[in-house]
Amino acid sequence: MIIQVVxxxxxxxxxxxxxxxxxxxxxxxxxxxxVGWCIYLISLPLNSVVLSTFxxxxxxxxxxxxxxxxxxxxxxxxxxxxxxPLVPGAVLYQAIYYIAQGEYDNVTLYGLQSxxxxxxxxxxxxxVSSTYRPRRIKRENNxxxxxxx
Amino acid sequence: xxxxxxxxxxxxxxDIMLKNGAETYRVEDTINRILRTSHFRVIESxxxxxGIMATLDDPSIDMITYVRRIDKRTINLSKVELTNDISRQYxxxxxxxxxxxxxxLTVNKKPxxxxxxxxxxxxxxxxxxxLVFEGHYLDAIVATVIGCSLALIHFLFRRxxxxxxxxxxxxxxxxxxxxxxxxxxxxxxxxxxxxxxGSIMPLVPGVAFTNAIRDTIEGNLVSxxxxxxxxxxxxxxxxxxxxxxxxxxYMLQGGVGL
Numbered sequence: 001m002i003i004q005v006v007x008x009x010x011x012x013x014x015x016x017x018x019x020x021x022x023x024x025x026x027x028x029x030x031x032x033x034x035v036g037w038c039i040y041l042i043s044l045p046l047n048s049v050v051l052s053t054f055x056x057x058x059x060x061x062x063x064x065x066x067x068x069x070x071x072x073x074x075x076x077x078x079x080x081x082x083x084x085p086l087v088p089g090a091v092l093y094q095a096i097y098y099i100a101q102g103e104y105d106n107v108t109l110y111g112l113q114s115x116x117x118x119x120x121x122x123x124x125x126x127x128v129s130s131t132y133r134p135r136r137i138k139r140e141n142n143x144x145x146x147x148x149x
Numbered sequence: 150x151x152x153x154x155x156x157x158x159x160x161x162x163x164d165i166m167l168k169n170g171a172e173t174y175r176v177e178d179t180i181n182r183i184l185r186t187s188h189f190r191v192i193e194s195x196x197x198x199x200g201i202m203a204t205l206d207d208p209s210i211d212m213i214t215y216v217r218r219i220d221k222r223t224i225n226l227s228k229v230e231l232t233n234d235i236s237r238q239y240x241x242x243x244x245x246x247x248x249x250x251x252x253x254l255t256v257n258k259k260p261x262x263x264x265x266x267x268x269x270x271x272x273x274x275x276x277x278x279x280l281v282f283e284g285h286y287l288d289a290i291v292a293t294v295i296g297c298s299l300a301l302i303h304f305l306f307r308r309x310x311x312x313x314x315x316x317x318x319x320x321x322x323x324x325x326x327x328x329x330x331x332x333x334x335x336x337x338x339x340x341x342x343x344x345x346x347g348s349i350m351p352l353v354p355g356v357a358f359t360n361a362i363r364d365t366i367e368g369n370l371v372s373x374x375x376x377x378x379x380x381x382x383x384x385x386x387x388x389x390x391x392x393x394x395x396x397x398x399y400m401l402q403g404g405v406g407l
Contacts, residue, residue: 004281011277011350017270018351019170020261022227037281074233076172076363077226080356089353090282090346096388097342100395122362129366 001041008085009034016081025077028067032082036060040086049113050120056086057124065128079125088117151246152187156205156213158239158250159183163194163201164217165232165256169225170356173198173364173372179236186240197371198222198379224356231256264304271300271351279347288339292347295327299351314386317352321390324348329398345391354383 012033016026040056047055064078095110163180167173173196180194180203191206199219206212232253239249262270275296276289284292299320306316325345332341357380365373 004283007277007280011274011281014270014274014277015351016226017262017266018224018274019356020225020227022230025230072234073230074171074175074226076170076175076360077230079363080170080226080359083359084350084353084355085278085281087353087355087358089350092353092384092388093342093346093349093391096392097395099388100392100399118358121358125359125362126366129363 004041005034005038008037012081012084015084019080021077021081025071025073028071029078029081032060032063032067032078033085035063036082037085050116053086053088053117054120054124057083057121058127060086061125061128083121086117086121088114091117152189152205152210153213154246154250155184155187156203156215158246158253160201160203160215160217161250161253162232162236163196163203164219165253166229167196167198167201167219168222169228170222170360171229171233172360172367173369174367175233176201177369179233182240183236196369198375225261227261228256228259231259267303268297268300271303272297274351275299275348277347278350279343282343282346284340284343284347287335287337288344289347291328291331291335291339292344294331295324295344295348296351298323298327299348314382317383317386318390320352321349321387321392322394323390324352325391325394325398329394349387349391352383352387354380357383 009030013026013030015033016029021029036056036059039059040052043052043055060082061079064075064082067073067078068075091110091114095107095114098104098106098110159180162183163176166176166179176196177194180196180201181192184192184194184203184205187205187207189205189207189210191204191212194201194203196202201217201219202215204212204214235244235249235252235256238244239246244252272293273296276293279289279292280286302316302320302323306313306319328341328344328348332339332344357376361373361376361380364376
């Protein structure tokens, strides 16, 4: 498991380079990815895959928000990097694999699984986004100026 | 106040952010914040992943409306970061409008990572993801080689400005083909599936997917749906590439037909 978490750190770190994230943030992106994957692995024996993905995504989302405030950077930077290990690429591949083999029962199984995982990540993000939001500017004057008409 | 320059500045900031992978609501928020510093009465912006529309109006000036079409989108989050920083500094009053505009013009010229770095990064991403998904270290080495070749295809497609979805199809099929060939050639007990799973990670539409969810949450339904469709098409392209190669492989082996 330690090997997996360490690889998750390096994988996320290097992925951030592909996304052209600046050098100063790379380390924090890596930490986001590693923590998310660590939480996922810890909760995997106790819960279903979907719930574990949810908890992992929740951890990434909270950590990204904290880093965004500390590093004064858009939260997207950490979020996109950190979520990558949890994105259901492997399950999607399994679905394709069984399409190629013509075993449609398994295609349905893995296809639905990847949808469930995507949903779990979505819900994790909704939870944090709805409870925490930075100050937004208000719209004061909707509609056009009367003088100019 | 040079309001035309302000308007140009706001649009350029929005343009850079949208082109390089920021969420739609962030672009709208940035444009509105910059335009608000003029204290004019009407400030509106409407942003979708494919275009920006913005209006500035006041009794003291002629109305300005601008539509800008965005046709090419890449991912370069350091530019989003820089633009965000400049617009924030301008809104806090640390920069004048001229300084901020000058600085914004240099953002596009900021050096990105070199091709060598990207080449190594692509390879090692594939290798480390193979380890993450419980692959053997020999699997990881093979995946690294495949990742490096994916980087070469990426450079080729970028140089000739070829279609992104076509790149996903070609990338997927090259990954599957190389994984099949390498596991056949090297006489160790390697797991082809784990290698393919690790190697397709650089192609997986993580950004489109994450941004689709975030835009939908923020109420930008048009952007949310279009980004979700983008993610779906990318996934389908990778699936097509990998699937075709696997299908050919099983046919040659005399496996089950579709």
